[in-house]
Amino acid sequence: EPEVTQTPSHQVTQMGQEVILRCVPISNHLYFYWYRQILGQKVEFLVSFYNNEISEKSEIFDDQFSVERPDGSNFTLKIRSTKLEDSAMYFCAARMGNTGELFFGEGSRLTVL
Amino acid sequence: AQTVTQSQPEMSVQEAETVTLSCTYDTSESNYYLFWYKQPPSRQMILVIRQEAYKQQNATENRFSVNFQKAAKSFSLKISDSQLGDTAMYFCAFINPYGGATNKLIFGTGTLLAVQP
Numbered sequence: 415e416p417e418v419t420q421t422p423s424h425q426v427t428q429m430g431q432e433v434i435l436r437c438v439p440i441s442n443h444l445y446f447y448w449y450r451q452i453l454g455q456k457v458e459f460l461v462s463f464y465n466n467e468i469s470e471k472s473e474i475f476d477d478q479f480s481v482e483r484p485d486g487s488n489f490t491l492k493i494r495s496t497k498l499e500d501s502a503m504y505f506c507a508a509r510m511g512n513t514g515e516l517f518f519g520e521g522s523r524l525t526v527l
Numbered sequence: 528a529q530t531v532t533q534s535q536p537e538m539s540v541q542e543a544e545t546v547t548l549s550c551t552y553d554t555s556e557s558n559y560y561l562f563w564y565k566q567p568p569s570r571q572m573i574l575v576i577r578q579e580a581y582k583q584q585n586a587t588e589n590r591f592s593v594n595f596q597k598a599a600k601s602f603s604l605k606i607s608d609s610q611l612g613d614t615a616m617y618f619c620a621f622i623n624p625y626g627g628a629t630n631k632l633i634f635g636t637g638t639l640l641a642v643q644p
Contacts, residue, residue: 447631451570457618457634470631503570507632514560514579514624516632518572 417443420506420519428527430495435522437489437506446489447507447516448481450474457505463489496526529554531621533635540609541643547594548604548638550619557581559623561595562632563604566616575617578602606640614642 419438427433439446448460461471461481468481478497483489489508493500503523507516530553540546552561563575578586578595585593590610594603606613619635 449632456636457572459631459633462631505572509624511624514622515562515574515577516622518564520569520571523570 417517418506418508418519420504420522422522423520424523424525426525426527427496429498433493433496433500433524435491435493435504435506435524437491437508437519438487439489439506439508439517441487443508443510443517445469445509446481446483447509448491449505449507450502451505451521452499452502460491460504493524496524498526500524501526529556529621529623529633531619531633531635533619533638535638536636537639537641539641539643540606542609542611544609545605545607546609546640548606548617548619548640550602550604550635552600552602552619552621554600554621554623556623558625559621561593561602562620562622563591563593563602564618564620564634565613566618566637567612567614572618576604609642611642611644613640615640 421436446463451457461475462469478494480492503521505521506519509516532551559580561578565573565575576588576591590607592605616637618637620632622632
């Protein structure tokens with residue numbers, strides 16, 4: 415069983431539409447992250463989440479983005495009104511305590527037309 | 528702020544040969560973790576090897592080993608007996624998990640490795 419499961423694997427949407435990407439880590443993870451990778455570019459940090467609140471966010475994570483973990487399992491990233499430049503691979507990651515290792519999901523490829 | 532630098536955007540190696548990917552990092556902390564992640568064309572992020580900074584012994588995982596030089600802040604990855612399936616983007620990454628919830632994994636820009644038959 416994978417440590418982190420992401421859905422959908424690929425989503426195509428029209429510019430201006432709302433998108434929700436979902437992540438399900440196994441239950442003993444405490445820290446959660448979203449990263450973004452535009453095709454051919456580096457992996458960029460978006461946001462970290464701990465104890466049901468955002469602990470850190472990057473300058474990319476503007477008002478169009480939000481995260482939540484409403485039921486204690488699913489960890490979601492919402493993009494309120496997608497732009498062409500939001501097209502990227504989005505990775506969810508989780509870690510336990512102070513082990514250091516992040517477990518990555520398989521990624522969600524977002525294509526904005 | 529911590530930074531991770533990979534100075535080799537692309538590398539090529541012949542099948543069965545050995546290749547070394549370079550990584551340097553900058554931090555003022557003494558306890559941290561370093562990782563090498565592999566990203567094949569599927570774009571999945573796969574952990575290759577990890578090194579805890581307090582351990583002096585270099586980590587090894589089958590054909591993969593690291594040369595961890597803490598004083599020089601260097602963390603290179605050696606792939607022995609390269610295989611076609613090793614063709615991928617390789618990312619070096621740093622994290623200090625001891626500071627609590629705000630610590631994140633910081634990635635280098637990646638090295639694209641091509642294994643030639």
